[in-house]
Structures are given as C-alpha cells and as structure tokens.
Amino acid sequence: MQNALLGLVLMGLLSFSPPVGPIRLSPQSLPFTPKEFYIATVTDQRSEQGPIARLALMLNQSAQPVDLDDGVASHFRQFxxxxxxxxxxLRPIAMRIRQCKVSETANGNRVTGTFTFAAAFELLGKDDSGNETSTRLTEYRGSANYTRPLNQLSVIEPTIRQALVASLKSLNDYMNREAGQNEKLAKSLNVTIIDDTRITDDDTVHYNPSRKLTWADFRATPRQGSHYAAEVFTSFAYEGKSSVKDGIINVNLTLKGYMLKNSSWGRQEARNDYSLNHEQRHFDVVKIIVERFKRKIQPDSLTLDDYNSIIQYQFIESFREMNHMQEQYDGETNHGINQAAQERWNQKIDAELRTFGVKK
Structure with a gap:
C-alpha cells in the first residue's frame, strides 16, 4: 500500500509543471547614441496576441505560456x-511590434527553441489640422534558433533582448544613412522657379516680353464655319523635379507659357495691328496666370509630406482660372470688336504685368 502511494506521489511530481514568472529583460548599455531620432511610443501590433512564449518545462507536457513582464509594448518601452x-x-519615431514569439519543443532532456521578431518604425508628425500622422520608414526582421537543457531557461531572455537591441541599431543605421537624403526625413523645403523664355524656330512660341507675336506665327488654316477673325492657341505648363540634400527638399520647377503656331490662325483680311494686339493679349493673360501660380507654390504654402499634390492641385486651379479669364476677356471685348472694352483690358493687363515686373 505504501509503495502504491509513493508511486502516485512520484507520478504527480513528474506531471506537475512548476509556474514560471514573467520574462524580464536585463539592463544593457547600448553601443550607440541616436542623433536623428528618439522612440516616442511602442505599440503591440502582433497578429497573435497573448503571451509571447510557450516554454517546454516538463517531458510529455504541454508547453507553458509565459509573457514579458507587463506585456510586450510596456516592457519594451521601459527597456x-x-x-x-x-x-x-529629435524626430519622434513609433515602434510597432509586428511579431515576437518563442516556440519550444522538448526531446528527451533537450529543448529546441525558435524565436521570431519583427518591428516596423514610423515617423510621427501632424497635418495642417493638427491631427497625428505617421509615415512608414523601415522594418526589421530577425530570428534565432537555440538548444537548451530541459531545466535551464537562461538562454531565452538574452535571445529576446539581443533581437530588440539589433532592431534599434538597425533603425539607428537607417536614420544616420537616410536623414540627409530621404524625402520622408526632410526638415525643410526650398522652391526654385525658372521661366522658359527660350526663343526658338519650332512650332512653340515661349512667352518672352521681348518676343511679341507676329502674324507669321499663325500658320494654321482658318477654321471653316468660324465667324472669328483669328484664333490663338495659348496655354501653360510646368515641369518639376525634386532632390534632397542635407535634409532639405529642393523643388525645381520650370514654368512655360506658350503659343502653338500650327494650331493658331488668322484670316488674311483681318491681319492688322489691332487684331494682332487682341491675340497678343490672350498670350499676356497666360503670363498673368503663370505669375499668380508662382505665388501659390512658395514654401510657406507647401507641406513636406504633400508638396507635390499641392503643386498639382494649384496648377489645375490656375488652369481653370486661366480659362475663365480668357472667356471673360473675349466676352467683354466681344472678341475685340468692342474697342473701348479692348482698351480697358489693354490697360488692365499691362497694369498687372507691371506688378509682376514684366516689362511691356
């Protein structure tokens, strides 16, 4: 009877899995000092929530769940x-923990373990309305395999700690490398605007105050069915490119007000100075819109995150403004027939061009 009881006690001891306390990372002096960032927040975004580890503690027993003290986000933030x-x-960075998992399997008195770790780093900021924003910067992924005796857990803590430190070092290397050349990390923005005023012999006449339109520029055949004396095809466009140097985004824009010769025409009987002036004023309206557009895309009206979209939006708005002004000009002058209205528009256009420093 005593032997039977002793056997039951021994079986109970063998099947009992002693509780294991939460994992606590040991302090570690890190071999670098960030010069471009600080970790503002740590969040747990793992797809598998719950304890990070399932540890093999006894033979023929299920692995025991064990977590970091206070949970992943809180413990990593504290560390x-x-x-x-x-x-x-410095720049505020959010650390998003995507994976942090220890899995173990016992085989006799030996335990094999696998640790997987993944983190994403995002730059924190605010939009024009004061709402918080985040911009993805870089990711870190790491894994480790280990073997330990069944009754020794000492390898687990340094495995997790080393992965966390390696991810921070990877972020530090990324920031040191990218801070001066990555748009996402730029601290300011400059805009340089150039007017395309080339005088060429091709189909395009670029707006240049010293190069007025002539009737020789109107090469197209008059449009059948049109009761107008002439039509001029004018418009404007821009070309842009950007680069980053020393943390500054340099936006270089080339603006082009232009007239297309092969799309513009004038009837032979209408080719006089008065009619040509009316068509030239259409071209001058384009220049006015170009100058107004310039003032909409200065650095204080752009944001680092969305400067390109703002420039495109302002271009579209300016294009609409140009079409409206051209229609208003033709409507009030009755396409140049109303000479008094034409003179008022001549003066109005010249006055605004002078405000922009455009000599006539």
Whole structure:
C-alpha cells in the first residue's frame, strides 16, 4: 500500500509543471547614441496576441505560456527608456511590434527553441489640422534558433533582448544613412522657379516680353464655319523635379507659357495691328496666370509630406482660372470688336504685368 502511494506521489511530481514568472529583460548599455531620432511610443501590433512564449518545462507536457513582464509594448518601452538615450528634440519615431514569439519543443532532456521578431518604425508628425500622422520608414526582421537543457531557461531572455537591441541599431543605421537624403526625413523645403523664355524656330512660341507675336506665327488654316477673325492657341505648363540634400527638399520647377503656331490662325483680311494686339493679349493673360501660380507654390504654402499634390492641385486651379479669364476677356471685348472694352483690358493687363515686373 505504501509503495502504491509513493508511486502516485512520484507520478504527480513528474506531471506537475512548476509556474514560471514573467520574462524580464536585463539592463544593457547600448553601443550607440541616436542623433536623428528618439522612440516616442511602442505599440503591440502582433497578429497573435497573448503571451509571447510557450516554454517546454516538463517531458510529455504541454508547453507553458509565459509573457514579458507587463506585456510586450510596456516592457519594451521601459527597456528603451532605461537603456537608450532619448533626446526629445529629435524626430519622434513609433515602434510597432509586428511579431515576437518563442516556440519550444522538448526531446528527451533537450529543448529546441525558435524565436521570431519583427518591428516596423514610423515617423510621427501632424497635418495642417493638427491631427497625428505617421509615415512608414523601415522594418526589421530577425530570428534565432537555440538548444537548451530541459531545466535551464537562461538562454531565452538574452535571445529576446539581443533581437530588440539589433532592431534599434538597425533603425539607428537607417536614420544616420537616410536623414540627409530621404524625402520622408526632410526638415525643410526650398522652391526654385525658372521661366522658359527660350526663343526658338519650332512650332512653340515661349512667352518672352521681348518676343511679341507676329502674324507669321499663325500658320494654321482658318477654321471653316468660324465667324472669328483669328484664333490663338495659348496655354501653360510646368515641369518639376525634386532632390534632397542635407535634409532639405529642393523643388525645381520650370514654368512655360506658350503659343502653338500650327494650331493658331488668322484670316488674311483681318491681319492688322489691332487684331494682332487682341491675340497678343490672350498670350499676356497666360503670363498673368503663370505669375499668380508662382505665388501659390512658395514654401510657406507647401507641406513636406504633400508638396507635390499641392503643386498639382494649384496648377489645375490656375488652369481653370486661366480659362475663365480668357472667356471673360473675349466676352467683354466681344472678341475685340468692342474697342473701348479692348482698351480697358489693354490697360488692365499691362497694369498687372507691371506688378509682376514684366516689362511691356
């Protein structure tokens, strides 16, 4: 009877899995000091929530769930604040934990384990309305395999800690490398605008105050069915490119007000100075719109995150403004027939061109 009871006790001891406390990362002096960022927040975005580890503690027993003390986000945040020098005047970075998992399998008195870790880093900011924004910068992925005795857990903590430190070092290397040349990390923006005033012999006449339109520029055949004396095809466009140097986005824009010769025409009987002036004023309206457009795309009206979209939006708005002004000009002058209205528009156009420093 005593032997039977002893056997039951021994079986109970063998099947009992002693509780394991939460994992706590040891302090570690990190071998770098961030000069471009600080970790503002850590969030747990794992697809598999719950304890990070399932540890094999006993033979023929299910693995026991074990978590980091206070959970993944809180414990990693504490480790970072204690061991990484945080200069809050630098760029704020959010660390998103995507994967942090320890899996183990016991085989006799040996345990094989696999640790997988993944984190994403995002730049935090605010939009024009004060709402918080985030911009994806870089990711880190790592894994480790280990073997340990069944009754020794010492390898687990440094495995997790080393992965966390490696991810922070990877971020530091990325920021040091990219800070001066990556648009996402730029701190300011400059805009340089050039007017395309080339005088060429091809189909395009670029707006140039010293190069007025002539009737020789009107090469197209008059449109059948049109009761107008002449038509001029004018418009404007821009070409842009950007580069980053020393953390500054340099936006270079070339603006072009132009007239197309092979799309413009004038009837022979209407080719006089008065009619030509009316068509020239259509071209001058384009120049006015180009100058107004310039003033809409200065650095203080652009944002680092969305400057290109703002420029495109303002271009579209300016294009609509140009069409409206051209229609208003033709409507009020009755396409040049109303000479008094034509003279008022001549003066109005010249006055605005002078405000922009355009000599007539």
């Amino acid at each position: 970072i604040n204690q061991n990484l020098k945080q200069n809050r005047s």
